[in-house]
Amino acid sequence: MPAVPPAPPVPPLAPDLLEFDADFSGPELDLEQWVPHYLPQWSSRERTRARYDVGDGVLRLRVDADQPAWSVEYDGATQVSNLQTAVRSGPVGSASGQHPFREGLVVREAQGERRLFTPQFGRIEVVAAIDDVDEHAMAALWMIGVEDDPTQSAEICVFEVYGRDIADDGSALVGMGVHPFNDPTITDDFEQVRVHDDVREPHTYTVDWRPDEVVFSIDGLVRKRVAQSPQYPMQLMLNVYAFPPAERVEAGYPESFAVHAVRGYRHE
Template sequence: MPAVPPAPPVPPPPPDMLEFDADLSGPELDLEQWIPHYLPQWSSRERTRARYDVADGILRLRVDADQPAWSAEYDGTTQVSNLQTAVRSGAVGSSIGQHPFREGLVVREAQGDRRLYTPHFGRIEIVAAIDGIDEHAMAALWLIGLEEEPEQSAEICVFEVFGRDIADDGSALVGMGMHPFNDPTITDDFEQVAFHDDVREPHTYTVDWRPEEVVFSIDGLVRKRVAQSPQYPMQLMLDVFAFPPEPPATASYPQSFAVHAVRGYRAG
């Protein structure tokens, strides 16, 4: 059987289409670009505060050993450092809030409507080195709907790498695809793609989000196509998760990865 030719590389967008370019010059994060909390409506801004360092063009997002669980009520011992580009919720006690990741969520701290970057189609790309997580952690970039209507809740996962899926040589399984949550127009289409280069070195993970499809690439080469597309604005979610093991097992802290760039291009 003849070999299947590789998919052609995705051409870069024109520079004048750039509409979001993360400022990683340091020493502080640009709070006009990022909200440094993870879904604070289901917990609190204090418990969901991200930890990170930013300098010389590199953001290191990290989880420290003494970091509290972001929502012990709803997510057990999971620790998260997350940067997102919008937030909104209903009143305390309501169920109105973004990313309904499980049943029974209730707003614990109301969030005002804040929208820093909420693209509707276009290209999102990140240059990242997944160089500091062990088998008890995960690094990821994903998009979620703003949920002005409950069904506007799909997720586009640009990349997701668990430390347990990184081999000794740095090759890894890279998760990419789409989850519907409460969007009836989207079906689940997600997979872990084998990537044979070293994910501990910087690579470019990209989605081209079009009205009819979403195309996923690594270093400009197409790795997955999804023939469906959320039809509403979305926001970025950049994060490192830690999943503390049961004693006597231990995890290595800090859990972290390096981000060299995050860019968004408007649709042509």
């Protein structure tokens, strides 16, 4: 049987289609592009404040040893540094808030609505080097519904990489796909694909989100297609997680990775 030819590379989009351009060229994080907190409605802005460095055109998101767990009530000891492009919630005591990642969530600190970049369809790409996460950490870029309606809650995972899935030569399993959460129109379709290149070096992770499908690629080569698509505005979630083990071990803090650019395009 003849070999199946590889898929053609994803063509670049015209520069005039660019709508969101985080190149980290300034001396500080652009707070007109990013909210530097992780789902603060389920905790507080203080406990969810991101830690990061910006310099020489690179953002380094990091979790430090002394960083508090972002929500002991709902997520145990998990620590997160996250940048997101929108935030909203209902009043304290309500269940109205973004990303219902478990049952029983209650708003602990109300968040005023802020929408910085909330596309509906388009291309999202991130250039990242997953260079300093150990077996107790994970780096990711994903998208969630802004949730004007509770059913508008699906996730598009552009990439996620656990330190435990990075081999000594830098090859890794990279997660990508969609999760439904409370969206009845989406079926879970997620997998880890094997990447033989060194993920500790910069690579471009891309999602093309269209009305009828979501296409995932790495360095311009298609790695996964999903024949379904969320039909509402979504926001970006760029983050590094640390999952401290129950028994304290010699920690690899800071857990971190380098981001060279995040861009969002509309399709022609």
